[in-house]
Amino acid sequence: MANGLDLHKFTELGNISEVKRLTEKYTFDPPTISKALWTALDYGSPTHVEIAKILLPRASPSYKDAGGITFLMKAAKIGDFELVRQLIGLKCSTVACDREKKSVLMHALEKHGDDPIRIVSYLLSNGANANTTDLEGFSPLHYAAQNGYVDSVNELIEYRAEVNVKNINSDTPLHLAVRSNNRHCAQLLIERGANPRIQNNIGKSPINECSGNWFNGSHKEENKKDNRNKGKGRVKNYKKKEINEKNIEEATNGSIIQACFKCKKNHELYCIPCAKELLSHSSEEEYKILLPEKGSIEDENRKLKNDLDRERKHKKKLIEKLKLLEKANSLSPTTSEETQADDLMYSIKLANQMNQALFMRPLTMQTREAIFENLQQEVKKFLNDLNNWAKKSDGPYREVVEIISIGIKEEFPESDVKIYGSFETNLLLPHSDIDLVITNLNQSPAQVLQALISKLKSLSIVTSIDDILTASIPLLKVKTSYNSRIIQVDISVQDPRHSGLACSSFVKTLLKQHSTLRQVTLLFKQLIYFSNFHEPFKRGLSSYGLLLMIAWFYQEQTPEWIAEYANDTHKLSEIFLKILYYYGWEFDYSRKIIVNNPDLPNFREIWPNKLSGILCICDPLNPQNYIASATDLDRLVSIFQVAYCNAWKPSVCPCQEGQKIYERILYEAKVATVL
Structure with missing residues (x-):
């Protein structure tokens, strides 16, 4: 067995011939090969990709770094299809996620050049989940729409990707496509069912976001380029003017650009009248929402300005007093005791005035008994509020459990569904999940959960499912919406390693x-x-x-x-x-x-x-x-x-x-x- 330092050195330098010589002459253990392979993939140049293909057959396919990133994620991000194909052939997981919950698909769809449709299609055909979300709620469709990968967007939707899925900011893929000015992606998403009126956390819909760019004529020059590409030639006497239906017809020589999604007239996305109508409705709704707050916002703004003026005046006075104090301290001592006493009293007076400044105030300490008493009152209020919430939530939570249990029993009639965890032990908090375990089954837990996914997706209350089937205890994390409540449910299957009920x-x-x-x-x-x-x-x-x-x-x-x-x-x-x-x-x-x-x-x-x-x-x-x-x-x-x-x-x-x-x-x- 040879020293792995040379292997790492030549891998880092991209020296293909030396790497070949070392791997043919010496035997390296899988961890050493895996680290060298990781180095090659980390550089990602064509030379390093060739080295990676040399090292791959001898590496450990399950290797991952501290961030949970696998070889397959690296290869997918580089965009080398042959490397991706070899790794999947070595049984690398296509459903694995890193510490940020990014899947292999998401790494493939991160910006690296042309549309990675070939890799995306191959991953999906080998079990990759089109509906996983990362820690920020982004799905593969978010990534594809944001980067303008039209073919990948279409392929993801073919594999039942949710077109209106929201991230933590409630942005849908259509939001990101519009925000990134990926017009063809936006058109495709709307054709495949995306809703352009869904609002995010700040009240913006895709229509609002594109109104400043797509509805006021700022893309006329782009329309001209499109016409030239279609062989229509440059429009004569072109000048900047407001877009209307007549101008569009003239500029395109009567050719059809796109049917308006509202009135079906010829225009991209929406024609001008429809766009103005939609925008006016949106503006009126926003104005009605903000109108009651207008007065309070103006009062708050006025108060903040007054407070700022007072602070500035106070700071100016403190600076003047500080200069006087420094000047008094710098006076030469005199022999007159009376003069020294006057100077001392004057300094003390200034110092007392300075002590009124915030940074000179003494700390306000509470007694031990006061802290115990105040904290006890707060704790009591917190627990009372929590008990009231638990009473109101118990009914909806149990109804969600009942709906999911019925769905499970329809798929596996001989099974039984039991509750365990914080909901069962009365230790539930608003952020806690409901834990369910399926019993009385002799099948593999992963197989049972895999078979349940399609059934659970058909339930009206289920909004998304995240499957973790490769863990020691396979799990389905089901997100439900019931009576305006978001309720998370974790579903597992009883086996000898599962101790939840006990x-x-x-x-x-x-x-x-x-x-x-x-x-x-x-x-x-x-x-x-x-x-x-x-x-x-x-x-x-x-x-x-x-x-x-x-x-x-x-x-x-x-x-x-x-x-x-x-x-x-x-x-x-x-x-x-x-x-x-x-x-x-x-x-x-x-x-x-x-x-x-x-x-x-x-x-x-x-x-x-x-x-x-x-x-x-x-x-x-x-x-x-x-x-x-x-x-x-x-x-x-x-x-x-x-x-x-x-x-x-x-x-x-x-x-x-x-x-x-x-x-x-x-x-x-x-x-x-x-x-």
Whole structure:
């Protein structure tokens, strides 16, 4: 086996002959070949692509980098069809996604030159999903429409891509096509069912976005170029004037450009009268929406201007006083005690005036008792609001479960559908998913879920489905819309590795031990969610792992503490802060977290030695399993420490003196995540 340094060096230099010589003369292990192949694909030049084809047969097809990007994603983005074909032949997954949830199709459709229709068609024919979305809600159709890939747009729609799918900004593919001035893509999308009147988060429809470019004659020159390309010649005596039906007919010598989608007269997209009508309706609707807010906006603007003027005047006075103080300090000392005393009093007077400045104010500290009391009131209000939301949501959530269960049983009559997770254990938050597991089936979980996709898509409440069939526990993430509510449902299939039902049963047992355990867990779930640390596959902490950490804290307390605090719901704020401090500074993370399981008498003796450098939460239901072993431990400790410090943080600015403590903890956690 040879040293891989030379292989990497010649791969990076693009030396095909040396790479051939090394691979023919020496034997390299798959990881070394895979890293060299990654280097070749990273450069992406024609020479490096040839090297990649040499290395490919000896590499590991499942290799991916820290961002979850695979060889197939790299090859698709480069745009080399032969390389894509070879990788798929080596069983590279066409449905894999990277850490940003970008699929192979999305990498292929990122801007790299000509329309990658050949690669897109081949990926789709080999199982690629045309309806996956990334973390920002973009689908492959968004990418294709934005980059003007007309053939790829048509191919995606042929494979049932949703033409009106929205991203997180509620932009549809038609929005992006219009915004990028890809007219042919826009025309094709509308012909295939795209709705040009769908509004995004800022109230803009595709019609609004193209009105300034496509309906006011700014593309006459482009129309002339189109006419020349069609052999019609240059229009005589051309001059800039408003487009109307007569001008269009003259400019095109009577040829048909496109039928208006509203009145079917000859024009691109919409003729002028129809466009004006649509735009006037849109403008009137927007004006009606904004009219009630006009007065308040003007008042707010006037108030802000006055505040700004006052701040400027105040700042000017402070600067003048500061200059006087500096001048007084620079005066030469005199022998006269009376003069020195006058200078000292004058300096003290100026200093006292300067202390009124915001940056010189003393910190406003709250007492320990005041913080406990204020936080307790906020926590109580949060839990009451959450209970009210849960009561209103229980009916719609169960109706969604019933509709999906009926659909599953129509496909698999012998199956049974059961609920587990936070909805079953009464730990549901507004951002939580409903977890369903299909039981009484002997088929492969991935095969069952694959067969269910088409059935679930036919349900009226289902808006999108994201399938994760290659995971250890295959999963369908179903997005539903019911009574104006967006409800996420995760569907899996029971097998020996699936412990969801058993976990739910154990969680219910734990919650019965102490009456405060459920409320405290909900407070921490909200904190972990605001910290964007709630997804285990992104090195976050699962709700089950979080509950076990809190239960372990209770388990480690003295009998006196349990008697005083564990069942007193008037001391939730003290328990919350105590747990933050415990896991922020006190807990020794070289220990194992082992929550007692009454069904395993010798539970503590079963566990092997702790693995160093990881968070070891022992699974009470499976002695061979560590929960949260992939969790980012440093980040978790930082979340606890920052939350605790923000609870006690003194106020500097007067506008913050009445700020709510729990609200501040969540807000700072959100800001820290963004930064």
